[in-house]
Amino acid sequence: MKPYITKNKKRRIKKKLFLDEFAMLGFELSCETSIVDFDTYDLFVDEFVDFIDAQGLSFGGGGLELFEGFLCCSKRYQSVTEAQKSNVVDWLNAHSKVKSTKTSELIDANYF
Template sequence: MKPFKLDNKKRRIMKKLYLGEFAMLGFELSCETTIKDFDNYDAFVDEFIDYIDSLGLCFGGGGLEVFEGFLCAQKRYVNTTEEQKAQVIAWLEARADITSVETSELLDANYF
């Protein structure tokens, strides 16, 4: 079966494979930090997770000096929006312990 060819698949199969209208969009995130110890890192991660949780997003990743990972919606078949992406970027850029933030375009979370 060719997962990226949509014209030969029924809607039920597309839903199971998260294709077409059922794709879940998210984005990659990478930011450089000035955090050097694990106590500050734990506090940063707790605050970050609380913030993205309030936006309805979830995160997979981590890192001390380069914090990177992937963000997507918590609910099934829901896409991350450009507005949510902009909110996360603004929140990170407002922090003193973040020196730079880079993100990708919205990607299919299941096939990037």
């Protein structure tokens, strides 16, 4: 829940606070992997980052056997689309080192 009441706010203030139409939606990601060494982890992360960069997304997170974090759009005032989210999930599920993938619904990146 957002800590601000937006009914009384002017558009300029909403933009500064990333509220309403300026909200940036993203999603949490958690996937179980079969990665046990750092060399394989580095290769996996490099491939993943290249893929999400091509999708126009940014990622914060990591982990070996449990790889988790948050994905949001790289550009300001833009949200992740359901199509981008599904592309990421499909890419992870197709990767040989990923056992299972879980994602959250699209949530506000600034107020989750």
